[in-house]
Amino acid sequence: MKDFFKVIGTLVFAAVILASCKQQEQRSNSTGWAYNNPEWGGFEKLDYEGQMTGPNLVLIEGGTFAMGLTEEDATYEWNNIPRRVTVSSFYMDETEVANIDYREYLHWIKRVYKSYPEVYQKALPDTLVWREELAFNEPYVETYFRFPSFDDYPVVGVSWVQATEFSKWRTDRVNEMLLIEKGIINPNPQQTDSDNFNTKAYLSNQYQPSVRKNLPDLTNGGERPVRFEDGILLPEYRLPTEAEWEYAALSLVGKQAPTKDEIYTDRRYFPWDNYTARYKRHDKNQGEMMGNFRRGGGDYMGMAGRLNDKASISAPVKSFIPNDFGLYNMAGNVSEWVADVYRVTTFQELSDAQNQELNPHRGNVFSELVKDENGNLVEKDSLGRLKSRLVEDEEVMGRDNYKKGDLRNYSDDDNEYVTYGYGKSSLVNNQSRVIKGGSWEDRLYWLSPGQRRFLDENKSSRSVGFRCAMSRVGSQAGNGDPDGNYFGKPTQVRRRYK
Numbered sequence: 001m002k003d004f005f006k007v008i009g010t011l012v013f014a015a016v017i018l019a020s021c022k023q024q025e026q027r028s029n030s031t032g033w034a035y036n037n038p039e040w041g042g043f044e045k046l047d048y049e050g051q052m053t054g055p056n057l058v059l060i061e062g063g064t065f066a067m068g069l070t071e072e073d074a075t076y077e078w079n080n081i082p083r084r085v086t087v088s089s090f091y092m093d094e095t096e097v098a099n100i101d102y103r104e105y106l107h108w109i110k111r112v113y114k115s116y117p118e119v120y121q122k123a124l125p126d127t128l129v130w131r132e133e134l135a136f137n138e139p140y141v142e143t144y145f146r147f148p149s150f151d152d153y154p155v156v157g158v159s160w161v162q163a164t165e166f167s168k169w170r171t172d173r174v175n176e177m178l179l180i181e182k183g184i185i186n187p188n189p190q191q192t193d194s195d196n197f198n199t200k201a202y203l204s205n206q207y208q209p210s211v212r213k214n215l216p217d218l219t220n221g222g223e224r225p226v227r228f229e230d231g232i233l234l235p236e237y238r239l240p241t242e243a244e245w246e247y248a249a250l251s252l253v254g255k256q257a258p259t260k261d262e263i264y265t266d267r268r269y270f271p272w273d274n275y276t277a278r279y280k281r282h283d284k285n286q287g288e289m290m291g292n293f294r295r296g297g298g299d300y301m302g303m304a305g306r307l308n309d310k311a312s313i314s315a316p317v318k319s320f321i322p323n324d325f326g327l328y329n330m331a332g333n334v335s336e337w338v339a340d341v342y343r344v345t346t347f348q349e350l351s352d353a354q355n356q357e358l359n360p361h362r363g364n365v366f367s368e369l370v371k372d373e374n375g376n377l378v379e380k381d382s383l384g385r386l387k388s389r390l391v392e393d394e395e396v397m398g399r400d401n402y403k404k405g406d407l408r409n410y411s412d413d414d415n416e417y418v419t420y421g422y423g424k425s426s427l428v429n430n431q432s433r434v435i436k437g438g439s440w441e442d443r444l445y446w447l448s449p450g451q452r453r454f455l456d457e458n459k460s461s462r463s464v465g466f467r468c469a470m471s472r473v474g475s476q477a478g479n480g481d482p483d484g485n486y487f488g489k490p491t492q493v494r495r496r497y498k
Contacts, residue, residue, distance in 0.1 A: 042218030048231050050479030054174055054470060057091040058326045059478050060248045067243055067360070068345065069450040071269055079344040080452055086358050087247045089476040092240055093467035095317035095328045096154035096336065097166070099145055105166050108173070113383065115193050123165065125157035129462040140313070140462075152316040154334045154465035160239075160433045160457035163337050163466040167237045170468065175199045175233045179209070184226060186210040194384040199236075200369075203228055206380045240469035241361040242340040242452065245436045249331065249449035254324030269448055271323040271330045277444055279321070291320055291332030292440045293447055300440070313462075314440050331447035334465035335439045339363055341408045342432040342454035363433075364407040366391040431457045439463035 026035045026045060035045040053059060068082030106123055113119045130140035144150050145157070158166075176197040179185045188210050191197065201207040205225070214223035215230065226232050240248070249271050257263040269275050272290050279288045289309040294300050302308035309315065314333050322328045341363040370378045370387040380386050391405030404410075408430040422429040432454045438446030441463050445451070455461065472478075 036218060038218050038221070042220075044218060046231055050475065051231075051473045052234070053091065054234050054237070056093050056095065057468075057470060058094050059472065060090050060092050060244070060325055061253065061478060062087045062089040062247070062472075062476055063253075065247055065250065065252055066267070067246055067450075069448070070267060071448060071450065074445060077344075080450060081345050082450075083345075083356075085243055085356065085360050087243050088359055089472040089478065090240070090244055091470040091472060092244070092248050092325075092327060093469070094322070094326060096334060096465045096467045097163075098152050098317050099155045100151040102155040102158065102166065103146070105169055108169070112191050112196050113193060116383065119383065123162060125155060125162070126159075126460045127157055129157040129460055144313075152318070153314050154317055154329075156314065156334060156462050156465050157460045158464075158466065159460045160337045160455075162460075163239060167239060167468050170237045171234070172197055172199050174237070175202075178232055178234070179226060182232060183212055184214060184232075186212050194380060194382050196384045198380070198384045198386070199233060200386045201380050201384055202226075203233075204377050204386065206377070206386065207384065235471050235473060237468040237470055239337055239339040239466060241359070242338045242434050242436065243360045244469055245336065245338045246449045248325055248327055249323070249437065251324035251327070251330075271327075271449065272321075277447070289320070291329065291438075291447060293332040293438055293444055294441055295444075311440060314465075330437060330449070332438055332442075333440060334463055335435045335437050335442070335446075335453070335461075337464065337466040338434050338436050340434045341430060342428060342434045342452070344428075362408065362410060364402075366402070366405045366407075427456075428454065433457045435464055 025037070027033065028035065028043075033043070034040040035043060064084060064086045066082050067085045069080040070082045102125065106120065109123055110117075110120045125145055127141050127145050130137045130144060144153070145155070176185075180187055186209070188197075196207075197209060198207055202209065202225070211225075214225055216222075217224040250268050251271055252264050252268065255264045255266050255268065255273075257265050266273075270277070270290070277290050277293070279290055292309045292311050292315045295302070295308060300312045301310060309320075309332075311319070311333075315329075317333075318328050319333065320329060323330055340361055343362060367388045367390055370389050372378055378387055393404050396402055396405065433456070435453050435455055436449070436451070438444070438448075438451070446453075455464065
């Protein structure tokens, strides 16, 4: 009898749960049809908790700031006129990409692209950047990139093009691991040539992985592969824009007034407070250097027994104290590639303000995936990537929001203040990319986030590295608005530099 009542109780409990679930069934505000129900067509609406944070990334909550050189222009270049802009929230690497990270990339390329050794050769960093005509730097040529003592040091000798390719590769490896961790696909270390996991190829069903368990197909029954709208896969890793990099470096979130007013108490000259490079708080760190740079003529690290930044060249990527966003070495160590094409920012260029007040960026080259005459994507290439093409100017005729497919030289012909004669009077062209932040071989002046220089996208340097960024999808406040409008935890202000 006792077992009988136990069974009855279980059935009643199950009936209550089912009734409760039915009452909570979500329905469309437009049609009244039920979501996630095969009986109503199987249209899916996720209970999505927000974009997850990828490996080594930190959420940078966006906002408005004065972009440009707001301090004295000691070189009188006037190449970065200040203007107020807004940067949307995004993610950025906590550290610069290290030698060990880049060697992992090379290892994967060599292991997978067995039939295409030229891909590996193109990806190799230029270790000869360490050579100097009147200096003995030959040991760095042999050891800096490959010796384990330098594993955690920033990779250098990498061009803008190589850094961009690394970012694409990283996107695919992170997304592949997410699918493995979700139990959707099995690991496959035997991938070769075109048969390798590529995010876009997978989403277009042009890569067939070893499936462990796909998602249920509520429309047709059975199961289906992951779609991008399932929210499992992350957006692309990429180089940050100049505006994103400068905003993240200043980390003015640590200079907000204690009230709820939209007020910064002060502007920063560096990613830390004060106009010097020494730690000023009254504790054990007082007087120590805040970054890795050349202090004076012939002084790269101080004197024996009293080394100031403890690095004659670059330092490990987690050296010194992170800024208020939690980012390491946003001033000093190595300068960093950003996505933008370099141009002098003048008043003339700023007259078209509506194009650069929100997420300003110069360097857009729009592309489309190649399709056949039936509108289907053509077969992926020999490296396993979907084929793309540049958007032709004729295709955008009649549009109001953009007029060209390649906008790297936007308004150059109309700029009466600056003209570029590449190879004659200037080294600036469409391959000139902005580098930000001072490096271990620069004076303190170049460590200000508003400073900018350029280098050809196919060249590299012993003092230039990079870090990756990723766009934030959805709530700008992150997965945790303090007012309760979003899921997760709110953005945390580090306030490390005082």
